[in-house]
Amino acid sequence: MARKLFLALCITFMLVSCKSCKKDNLAPVDQLPPATQTGQNTFGCLINGEVFTPKGGFSEPRLYADYYNVGVYIIRAVNVDSGIWIYLKNDSCLINQLGNYSLVSNLGNKSYGNFININNKCDMYTDSINTGNLTITHYSITTQKRIISGTFYFTIKSPGCADINVTDGRFDISF
Numbered sequence: 001m002a003r004k005l006f007l008a009l010c011i012t013f014m015l016v017s018c019k020s021c022k023k024d025n026l027a028p029v030d031q032l033p034p035a036t037q038t039g040q041n042t043f044g045c046l047i048n049g050e051v052f053t054p055k056g057g058f059s060e061p062r063l064y065a066d067y068y069n070v071g072v073y074i075i076r077a078v079n080v081d082s083g084i085w086i087y088l089k090n091d092s093c094l095i096n097q098l099g100n101y102s103l104v105s106n107l108g109n110k111s112y113g114n115f116i117n118i119n120n121k122c123d124m125y126t127d128s129i130n131t132g133n134l135t136i137t138h139y140s141i142t143t144q145k146r147i148i149s150g151t152f153y154f155t156i157k158s159p160g161c162a163d164i165n166v167t168d169g170r171f172d173i174s175f
Contacts, residue, residue, distance in 0.1 A: 029168050037138035039147040039174030043077040046167045056080045065148060065175040075171060085114040088134060098139055103132035103154050113154035115164045122161035126154050146175050
């Protein structure tokens with residue numbers, strides 16, 4: 001009887017160990033939060049292939065979004081030593097609908113993506129050469145909740161800083 005119990009415990013331990021190994025072996029994109037559209041307050045992307053999610057940030061709150069009546073959205077996500085800001089503005093219309101928006105410049109009140117790393121003091125922006133895109137996949141404003149959800153990517157190069165390639169970005173924010 002003791003032998004059967006010992007064997008059952010060994011099998012259970014091996015199954016639990018294998019299950020945790022599978023979790024560690026997930027591809028980076030599979031470690032990102034799911035792409036939801038219900039105001040779950042999630043944000044994630046890959047930065048040069050590494051998972052980035054807001055946690056333990058150098059500023060509070062770690063995930064922030066707001067809309068200003070002049071048609072501007074700001075989304076900010078930070079962790080211990082870096083952060084991503086997305087400033088979304090369209091001069092020709094208010095941004096209050098689904099669609100694709102180019103992240104091209106931080107000049108002249110245009111939409112842009114921004115990456116900052118406080119360790120190496122790199123503060124980098126998209127520009128006319130290093131661009132990106134943000135797609136709003138869900139937009140909802142009710143008296144109870146305001147939600148914006150979508151996907152994004154951008155590439156940034158700046159002298160003296162490592163090139164930054166942000167891919168597989170997704171957000172679902174109640175603001």
